Amino acid sequence: MVVREPGAEPRAAGMKEVAAAAGVSLGTVSNVLNRPGRVSPATRARVEAAMTELRFVRNESARQLRAGRSRVLAYVMLDGSNPFFTDVAAGMEDAADAAGEGDLSLFLCNSAHQPSREAAYLGRLEQQRVQGVLITPVDPDAPLLGEIARRGTPVVVVDRTPEGTTHCSVAVDDVYGGEIAVRHLVEQGHERIAFIGNHTSVGQVRDRRQGALRALAAAGLGPDRLVDLTTTALTVADGRGAGERLAGLPASVRPTAAFCANDLVALGLLQTCANLRMSVPADLAIVGYDDIEFAAAAAVPLTSVRQPRRRLGRTAVELLLAEASETGHEHRKVVFTPELVVRASTLR
Amino acid sequence: MVVREPGAEPRAAGMKEVAAAAGVSLGTVSNVLNRPGRVSPATRARVEAAMTELRFVRNESARQLRAGRSRVLAYVMLDGSNPFFTDVAAGMEDAADAAGEGDLSLFLCNSAHQPSREAAYLGRLEQQRVQGVLITPVDPDAPLLGEIARRGTPVVVVDRTPEGTTHCSVAVDDVYGGEIAVRHLVEQGHERIAFIGNHTSVGQVRDRRQGALRALAAAGLGPDRLVDLTTTALTVADGRGAGERLAGLPASVRPTAAFCANDLVALGLLQTCANLRMSVPADLAIVGYDDIEFAAAAAVPLTSVRQPRRRLGRTAVELLLAEASETGHEHRKVVFTPELVVRASTLR
DNA sequence: CCTCCGGATTGAAAGGTTTCACAAATCTGG
DNA sequence: CCAGATTTGTGAAACCTTTCAATCCGGAGG
Numbered sequence A, B: 001m002v003v004r005e006p007g008a009e010p011r012a013a014g015m016k017e018v019a020a021a022a023g024v025s026l027g028t029v030s031n032v033l034n035r036p037g038r039v040s041p042a043t044r045a046r047v048e049a050a051m052t053e054l055r056f057v058r059n060e061s062a063r064q065l066r067a068g069r070s071r072v073l074a075y076v077m078l079d080g081s082n083p084f085f086t087d088v089a090a091g092m093e094d095a096a097d098a099a100g101e102g103d104l105s106l107f108l109c110n111s112a113h114q115p116s117r118e119a120a121y122l123g124r125l126e127q128q129r130v131q132g133v134l135i136t137p138v139d140p141d142a143p144l145l146g147e148i149a150r151r152g153t154p155v156v157v158v159d160r161t162p163e164g165t166t167h168c169s170v171a172v173d174d175v176y177g178g179e180i181a182v183r184h185l186v187e188q189g190h191e192r193i194a195f196i197g198n199h200t201s202v203g204q205v206r207d208r209r210q211g212a213l214r215a216l217a218a219a220g221l222g223p224d225r226l227v228d229l230t231t232t233a234l235t236v237a238d239g240r241g242a243g244e245r246l247a248g249l250p251a252s253v254r255p256t257a258a259f260c261a262n263d264l265v266a267l268g269l270l271q272t273c274a275n276l277r278m279s280v281p282a283d284l285a286i287v288g289y290d291d292i293e294f295a296a297a298a299a300v301p302l303t304s305v306r307q308p309r310r311r312l313g314r315t316a317v318e319l320l321l322a323e324a325s326e327t328g329h330e331h332r333k334v335v336f337t338p339e340l341v342v343r344a345s346t347l348r
Numbered sequence C: 001c002c003t004c005c006g007g008a009t010t011g012a013a014a015g016g017t018t019t020c021a022c023a024a025a026t027c028t029g030g
Numbered sequence D: 001c002c003a004g005a006t007t008t009g010t011g012a013a014a015c016c017t018t019t020c021a022a023t024c025c026g027g028a029g030g
Helices: A015-022 A026-034 A041-053 A060-067 A083-100 A115-127 A143-150 A174-187 A203-218 A236-248 A263-275 A293-297 A309-325 B015-022 B026-034 B041-053 B060-067 B083-100 B115-127 B143-150 B174-187 B203-218 B236-248 B263-275 B309-325
Strands: A072-077 A105-110 A132-135 A155-158 A168-172 A193-197 A226-230 A257-260 A285-290 A303-306 A333-336 A339-341 B072-077 B105-110 B132-135 B155-158 B168-172 B193-197 B226-230 B257-260 B285-290 B303-306 B333-336 B339-341
Touching (some): A060 B060, A083 A105, A105 B083, A115 A143, A115 B105, A132 A309, A168 A174, A174 A257, A174 A339, A193 A203, A193 A263, A226 A236, A257 A263, A263 A293, A293 B236, B105 B115, B115 B143, B155 B309, B168 B309, B174 B193, B174 B257, B174 B303, B193 B263
Parallel strands (some): A155 A168, B072 B105, B132 B155, B155 B168
């Protein structure tokens, strides 16, 4: 029976208190926790009783301190409100659950595109001596990542392919993705195609655009057939804006199809079309990128380039754990191939 | 100059090594870190030089062990892929950044509706001695939460209002939300209204439905005017399914408006309407709930009940930090009032 | 009866930081 | 030049767990 003094704070019980209560030594309590087989059933029962009695909660800090590393993985995501990244994170959770045998946690950190926040999170994670860091960085070639890796915390870059060779990475072939998107549009008979995105900044988007050009070339169409509508970011609002600009073009030069750098932009574009009574796909065919859930759920379901999101996450965790356990680790760069999901927005 | 032996692992340097390199005692290094004012500029510079030289990284486990508590907050979210929760999380980040003076981290954990995962995360967080736990629980009245709070880890329940009084909570008045949604529909002349959601399970949804009934009553309309279309969950697919069932009803009993328990369901419904060439709002007016970004971005922008999502998150963190610092803490239950955002989906 | 063996248990060290009482050095003003 | 105050710096204890060599015990074999 627990007797609690009226005024006394019920101070958190440690293994020492448990040992005292059970009438055993500290080492035995530790054995019950870590090597139950080494302890006779009788004493084990006694110790376990004492633990529940005293509401014992293991102190992870002390464990870690002794062990040197924590049993935590972290994913520093670029944008927590973009469904693409939350799906990647879901894949990571699956892999962590599967691999960790129940003692591996995945924590999510949202940098929200802010380099300062990203740096702050990375610093704290390093201080926590996490098992490893998964990250979709604001800038994949920032030196910070390399430094962390060099200091001994494994880093896996997700959905970007960095230049250096200080860490593993998992990404998707964006040039190919752009290519299949535009090839599809060309096959549907389109010969003037808008490209909507901020391709001047993000490497990603540049690749997709390059793939688009390649598809045009393969069909014997020149690069002038790609009409650039440049946005500042890749949000729904950017898509709306681009749609208005597109609608404002004279019919003689107006594209009959649009390839959007991601689905958010495509959804914005779709909305503008609905407002302006432009029919999709009759007046304008639209292809998005990422195939987020809302792409299929749109009023006119969107054709989109699907990336293996959960697979991306799973693989990233596997690479990370491999790096953390292997002794002579060889950094790998895994590249997945996206696939086109054709829906109503391009099918006449 | 760093001399690195060819084969030697550059073992992580601790404060001890830094102290040795700078020719000072351990205590001084600690002072440089924690009370720079107590150290003369000259020695401080020497110590700092040694730190960068040796690539010193503070060991958070050891700090925590000494301090008793970590400087980490965690939000255990119910569904990482629902934009509503990611927005709540964004509000939490803002508050944590503002309050923490740079040394407070917010980690996100996604229980994905799985009680087992939720329990696992809670256990680990408690072991980590986090500053506090923010949680949108699968079951707000599960005993686990109370136990954790009783053992000394502050808990704030977000977007649910639990029965007990062992912790603070932040929520939104769902009855009122349902009421304004349906009042609006009634004002638009609708007299038979569908309610789409899984109201048998989630308290939340039950409240919204009750608000709907209240609005009907206030307009002199009986509860039979609310047509229940029950779903299993609150996903886009559920909305699509409900839409088909609704369209299948004979015109004599078919509602002219639908109040959806969340925006995902509303988007699914909207999509079915588009497929079946039902005009929104002429054939069917739709009100959603949550006002996620995609609600405004839909082909027919959705009227929706907006919850102060970021505010919810900010307040939750503030309550948590208050509880963690105050001595005699009084648990509070904060309830926000939602507001109706009227858009095209209900305006004829 | 003694020795040896294996299983069960113990005790102490280690891990890196913070804190705090204390010592040393420097300064203030008389 | 001294008493006292102030500024710097020190050393050891404490935080809680894990690990590992050492000890203890009962029993088997001789």
